Amino acid sequence: MRQYKFQVPINSKQLRGQLFQYLYKSCDVKTIECAEDLEQDRLLAFSHPFDNWVFEAITKNKNINFFHIDNGYIGNHNYKKPWYYRISYNSLQNTKVKPIQYSRKDFLEVDKSLWSEWNDKGNYNLLVMPNPSNIFKYLGKDYTTWRRDTVKYYEGLKVPVKIREKEGKRRARFQSILPLMRDAKKVITHHSMAAVEALCLGKPIQILGQSAVQHWQGQFGFDRTQMLEHIAWSQFNREEFQDGEAWKCTFKYQVGIDV
Helix, strand or coil: CCCCEEEHHHHHHHCCCHHHHHHHCCCEEECCHHHHHHCCEEEEEECCCCCHHHHHHHHEEEEEEEHHHHHECCCCCCCCCCCEEEEEECCCCCCCCCCCCEEEEECCCCCCHHHHCCCCCCCCEEEEEECCCHHHHCCCCCCHHHHHHHHHHCCCCCCCCCECCCCCCHHHHHHHHHHHHCEEEEEEEECCHHHHHHHCCCEHHHHHHHCCCCCHHHCCCCHHHHHHHHHHEEEEEEEHHHHCHHHHHHHHHHHHCCC
């Protein structure tokens, strides 16, 4: 990967520096502080939460190739601090399902609490609400309008809807949301990791925004192996970030380059 040049916002380096150590050791990396520092021929790598100027840059200039890093989809409930982080190339979530070179699904911490057979029986549809974020701006939506119209629509359907607001710390969230999913007919989200969890629990999903598993929305009873592989090729643990495996896999699976 030595031939690649990167640029990392200073806040990303300060907040999650361990995720960028391999790049700084192995590649030509420039730390940047504002939009004026951006160079067109460098790959932008940044983590969530990110500065408004980063969001504005990737929204306005589609020629900037970037890697967005955020908390992983599966496994972090087992740790006090996040152990898994996801990488998305030119998107805020990796939505493109591609052929894999080898299996990585055994890297996922899918325990008994997060795996069930398919079951679309339930008392309600579960609507998992997101917080206002730059994701809505990135997708060209106004959060207030979206929330009002979405709640009104699902409350008007024959199937009762239960609204789950985003709240609590990681472990508390995990413990409270899984029972709600198990009792639901369907799980509806905008961009939440709840979509991944719902599929693991055997529940059909509906995506209203952007999700790593949107390829499988509206489907039921399918073999979930491909879904697990897609997640395993999209998230990595801290050790894989430090030894470069996370970046090498991301180039293979998302960029389409073997490095």
